[in-house]
Amino acid sequence: MRKTLSAAIIAALIGPHLIASAPAHAEELGSRFTLGVMPDTQFYSRYGTAAAGDIFGSRYGSNPFDEQAQFLVDSRDELNTEFVTHLGDVVDEADDRESWEIASAAMEKLDRAGVDYSILPGNHDYHVFDDGASAFATYFPASRAAAHETFGGRFQAPGVYEDDANQPVDSEYHIFDAEGQKYLVLALGWRAGDETLEWAQEIIDAHPNLPVILTAHEISNIDGEGKVFYSEDYGRHLFDSFIRRNDQIFLTISGHHHGAGYHLSTNDAGHQVINILQDYQMSYLGGNGLMGMLQFDLSGNTLDMTAFSPWVKGKEHSALTHFDSLLPAGPGDSYSVPINYAERFAGFDPEWKPGEEDDPDYTARLTSTLEQGYAPFEITPGERPTSPTDYPAVEGTAVHWRPGQATFNGRRLADGDAVPAGSIVPDVAGGQDFTRARLRIGTREDSITYSTDHHELSSDEGSLRWDKPTSKIAVSYFETAAGAPINSETFPNGYTIEAFVKLDENFNGDDNGWSNALIRNASGEDLGTDDGDPIQMLGISNLRELRWWALGNNKQGHSNWSHEVPKGEWMHVAVVNDPADASVTMYVDGAPILRDGYGPVGLAGEGFTWLLGTSAWEGHTVDGWYGNIGEIRMVDHPIGPDQWLTARSGEGAPTPAPEAGSSQVGSSLAAFGGGVLVGLLAALGAAAALAARLGGALEAALGPVIDHITGQIRALQR
Incomplete structure (x- = not known):
């Protein structure tokens, strides 16, 4: 009985990653x-x-x-x-x-x-x-x-x-x-x-x-x-x-x-x-x-193949993201x-x-x-939002669109509702709303539906889902009003643009590649170049690379390309333009990508509307998004992860109790007992490791030791 009880207590107190695993049976x-x-x-x-x-x-x-x-x-x-x-x-x-x-x-x-x-x-x-x-x-x-x-x-x-x-x-x-x-x-x-x-x-x-x-x-x-x-x-x-x-x-x-x-x-x-x-x-x-x-x-x-990354094994835990695969399971x-x-x-x-x-x-x-000793990346309960307003409010926010609060004729949309023409995606920062454009030939009202699905770190309550377009040109989209200030914002002090997006599980690069979630509705030709693409666009390539292309207000342009991103999974994209060095840096779920660059400052274009859910070529909408789009925010200067929408407001939001067995338990306990508790935890881990090796001899040899250490930890908790 003591062996079972002690193991349960150890697991609850110090978490699964700190217990030395028993050696496998001889192969x-x-x-x-x-x-x-x-x-x-x-x-x-x-x-x-x-x-x-x-x-x-x-x-x-x-x-x-x-x-x-x-x-x-x-x-x-x-x-x-x-x-x-x-x-x-x-x-x-x-x-x-x-x-x-x-x-x-x-x-x-x-x-x-x-x-x-x-x-x-x-x-x-x-x-x-x-x-x-x-x-x-x-x-x-x-x-x-x-x-x-x-x-x-x-x-x-x-x-x-x-x-x-x-x-x-x-x-x-x-x-x-x-x-x-x-x-x-x-x-x-x-x-x-x-x-x-x-x-x-x-x-x-x-x-x-x-x-x-x-x-x-x-x-x-x-x-x-x-x-x-x-x-x-x-x-x-x-x-x-x-x-x-x-x-x-x-x-x-x-x-x-x-x-x-x-x-x-x-x-x-x-x-x-x-x-x-x-x-x-x-x-x-x-x-x-x-x-x-x-x-x-x-x-x-x-013949047995194992894919693995010794580099991921050696990374600092704080540098890990959910893209880090020690042993990929595909x-x-x-x-x-x-x-x-x-x-x-x-x-x-x-x-x-x-x-x-x-x-x-x-x-x-x-x-x-x-x-052995590897703890994978995980999102802890304290990192998840506790309310729709649990995100950092940032001075200089130019626009903050929240599809989770979408309405039609003043009524909030419900999960699964079609999103008719005239539906509104509100800008909670200043009233520069997105409105669904009138239906075009070949499009359907239900080609966009409201969904309660959203990224687990987004405090918005839902998203909009674009069904598979019926053709390259039969696209459905939202647009800003003609006189909205965001249409002429050039961000001379740099910018941070954030978006939550998800590709549909049935996304196919041949059919759905080169679509965009967000564009400025002007082509390079409108600004005197021979480029038919939008002057700014956030979208996906046929190889499932997230791409941010932007022509800067200084007439310099650059494309950021991510790695191949997954289908059917939410992603937070942040693009940061810093005028100090003219850098444009993209992050996907907090992970910096490789293919960043330098040159542009701000965004070129004045008086051009923004479109949500489509791309365009030479001013004609084409290549509709296939998947979900969540909240989007633009800030008029570069900001870091502590101010992104994936961070929490820190304004009195309740902190959830740690889950049993989570690594947070050990860190919470450390706050009670300081260095004494750290020593006890180390002793308990060593006892558990030795117990695993002794197997059936645990009760006679280490049962009293584990009980004593456990009692001291319980006393510190009180």
Whole structure:
């Protein structure tokens, strides 16, 4: 009884993240090894440069590229990592030597530690410096690769990619040992042509008994629904001309196309080829350090992929956002593919067999190691609004539209109501309301409905939902009145624009991309340029990147681009223009994005209305929003997160009691007992950890200790 009671008390007092987990039961041993996968690292190289402000180092203290390489070094023995593959797009701008230096320094960690790896050029890695040397070969020459015992050779042939046809393409091969067997890795340069494939065929023919892992920057593609397949631009050609006739190729790994997953194909021998795609460059912060570990379970007959981020593991907890995925849980991120290795390899190596079965489950070991001591981001009860007015009132607010208070003929709309033409979205800051425009041909009154759905940090009571437009031009929208002051506001002292938006779960980039939630109804042509887009617009690309484009009052323009954002989830977007340095910075749910910039100050345009729920081209509304739009606020100067709509007013709003087991409980208790309580909590955590190891001996050995510490904590609470 004491064991059960003590565990419950501990969980309630110090929270689940402070209790040391009991070690897992011993895994069934098998013959296993792992292979590390480093997908497109281009943005780590680009935004780690001094010219880019070293965004990773300045914000987080480290670069994801470095952390990936260091993890591979530190975990090599623990995870039995026999080889590492880099999938190309080592850098983003191949003419930038500083980017190459960042990439070279990261991979040098593997060189110094003797971790064997292959590396290949992607389409972003092509450039010839003034001295006539290719950028890739300058920083990753064959001599560097030859320092690794696995290296077999390098082949260079003319490229076949668009305008880079005269630039050399570097390919290489390696042979590594694992579990008593040898494996051949072919790392083909960007869209390797026939000459390179002939070389690759010679390598395979010279090693007729070896299983082959084929890596290239582009082999597989992925659609909006997550289906993976050979890319039409190159992957299908590679399969038809090379892969299918070589039974030794049992696995391909590639990047380039944004997404992750795998697909299976059948070669000419009737055998399965596993094709893995992994590319996280469009994820938060250019990939957020996500990489892959492939476990070859030779006795268990599976190939197991685990996607993970050692960089997220090392971030300060205060820097985490809900975009930070330590172990992403999407179906294409981590998975297990059945493969009977002996049967699959029998056609070219009938003597193949697994090694000695003395290896643990490295997938389980990896996840356990990463999760130990990691506390994910969470929104605490005290951060949620307690009333419709629980947000910071900011002096200089130019307009604050609240769809949650929308009305028609003076009546508040209810959940599910159609929003007729003439409906009002009030401006609670000054009466510059939005009014739904009259219906156009092809539009429906119920194409906009009222919803009580809203972002959990928005104190507004609802939102407006735009149903899927019936066509590109059949759009429904709201507009400001012709004489509203906001139409002529140019924000000479900078601005902060906030909006809560959500893409519909059925959003499709081909059909719904390039739509906007908010625009100023003037095109560049209205201001003397040849741009048909609105002069300011907040919307979404066909790749699900949030975009803020603005022409400044100083006639400078800039686009901010986010990472690929999710469907069916609310997002808070804040765009801050600071005239001190002419910066334009976008945040999504408080997370700063990579692709910000400088130039504009304020907003150009006077006398032009604002539209809600549509885009426009050359002054004609087109590309309606598909999803929800919540409250929007514009402030006439830059403000920070403590004044955003996601913050609380701090004016006497009741603080909810901490939830049982939440991490807030420990911090609340600390306020009672100061340093004494901190010591007690540490002692209690240590007792719990030891109790977990002792198992059934808990009551005799540690029960009285835990009871005593618990009693002291209870006394401090009183």
